Amino acid sequence: MHRSPSSLLSIASIVASMTSVAVGNGMMLAYVPFVLTRSAAPDWVPGAAVTAIAFGGLIGCLMGGSLIRRVGHARAFSCSMALVILAALMISLGVHPLLWVVARGLYGIAANMNFIITQSWLNHASENHWRGRAMALFYMAYVIGLGAGAWLFGQIPVEGNLAPIVTIFFTAVAILPIGLTRLPTPPAPARVSIDIPMVWRISPVAFIGVLASGGLSMLVQGFTPIYAAANSVSQKEVAALMFVMQFGLLFIQYPMGALSDRTDRRIVLIATCTLVIAAGIAALAVSFDNLLLLMLVFAMFAGAVETVYSIANAHANDRTDPADFVPLASTMLVAWSASATLVPMLVTLLTPAFGQRTFIYATMTVALLYALFVLVRLRSRERVPPELCDSFEFKSAQVPNAVALAETEARAERPVRRPDL
Template sequence: MLTQTQTDPGQSAPLIAIASVIVSMALIAIGNGLMFAFIPVRLGADGFDPTWAGLIVTGLSAGGLAGCILTGPLVRRVGHARAFMVLSALIALSNVAIGAGPMPLLWIAARALYGFAICGLFIVAQSWLNDALPNAIRGRVMAVFYVAYIAGLGVGYATLAAIDIQTAAAPLIGIAFTALSILPVGMTRLAQPPAPQAASVALGQAWRISPVGVVGMLAVGGLSMIISGFAPIHATAKGYSQAEVALLLSAMPVGTLILQIPLGWLSDRTDRRYVLAGTA
């Protein structure tokens, strides 16, 4: 949890500046979606047991937990923009390791590094936007943020059908989009939030502030990891083709694209707990 002073709601950041963070995360998502689809398909094509793909997802989750713990101190040390760039560089390095070829132990470490970086990026991006946005439009803008990210994942998933998985094309595409994602944040005029007064995983404090929010995020995180992480593993193990796995994964974000913005609009007009309970 990053505890910091909130921006005066009367001094809203320009939308073009806010968009820089959203565009950056959408660009990262394209490479991320491709890598989610590529790894189990490549391991399956090379005859590795599906257990390896499952261990890679587990490593990703472990790295994500470390990211939740360590991103706060990183932001406190270097600020939001530099932290964003550092974490993006770690994703690029993770993709470099994947591009070295199917070595399951290396890939587990690489995806753990990716998990660390992507969780950190979400913390940085969301806290940055949260500081910049007045409460009256926060729900809608955050909905656009998630729609952009999910759309990027969908594009990345679909890209799998068009590449040769026996080459390093997928990791190279992931690296390219990660590099591109640094540009909007590097050039943004969006004011950085002040350094957080505290940087810790304060679950107790989060529970006291919003127990519904804590439970909701634990549920969403667990379900999302099960579906997005294991659906391509299961489909590959069942013998579905590369194109079929890509189609399955690219179809999954459709519900988010349809419902996220209306739900964000609704959350700005009623108790957000009702919206969360209704969607559940």
């Protein structure tokens, strides 16, 4: 099949589109919880908006492949962008709590569809020898876009509807590079096939790790701005906090990922969970009066949480036969989305009784339980030899790994793995 020129420039349109989308998303991730927390809305509404994103994401990952098979990647991308614009438009109408919860659900649907579409296109457009760099560029650009959007939120008036209008602007701009790209359309994506028993046989540690990371990521990323706004932190300070958090994973994930390439990934997962717990304890201890220190603590918090996701994915890849890669990725994606829905929902229900710090305690509890599970598995199974392990790849739990739902040729040359843990 014809390929576009083998260079990183050939995927610039995809990366540019998703970076523009990320700017709008980063703004709304800060704007919605800040406004809802400061409004007269019931206490459960900000948490429900977080849960709605994850629930929408679950719907998106189940219906995304079917939509792409029906209309193709470019049209499906336009449809998903339309959902983002509609969601922002609903928010621009004023503070109507239930309407905003529905809007965040629409955004969740669109977000996972976007990831399936763009990662599919990236996988198709890139050659084997630089595909890893392409994916790393995509992840980093998206995370930087999220941070830029959070920063931009701090520079505009929170009153009125300027924030959702700016989000609509960046989302509309994102349609242009994809609409004008000359990249060939990828093959239709694989069907989402869920096979939990198979994934459990391949790696219980990876499966439970992805479940844990879904809850961990949505708790830290979704509830932190709610927590800050409830403690009377100003708009600019909330924006700065969200901005710094997005870059925490750059400084934690890379060294921990590199370490996991040299030693048993399960040990690194236990160490990462310990870091999550330490960051949680620090978050409870540090006062909002020392905002700079609190920002650093939450940057470590977010970075450690994202690292659980990426190392768990790498751990699964180490043990997966290429023939099982699509059902593995499909199951992991659905598992992540389900956990990202249920855990925030539970925390939302518990917060009125236990206070705004409930999400911190919940994050620490999930990390502790997962670390104990990994420790038990570590004592009962041997490590896969290093020569059979994939290299660690930069990933973010905010950008679900949907690439395998698109095509499998990128993994065709991988050595056969043995299910060992």
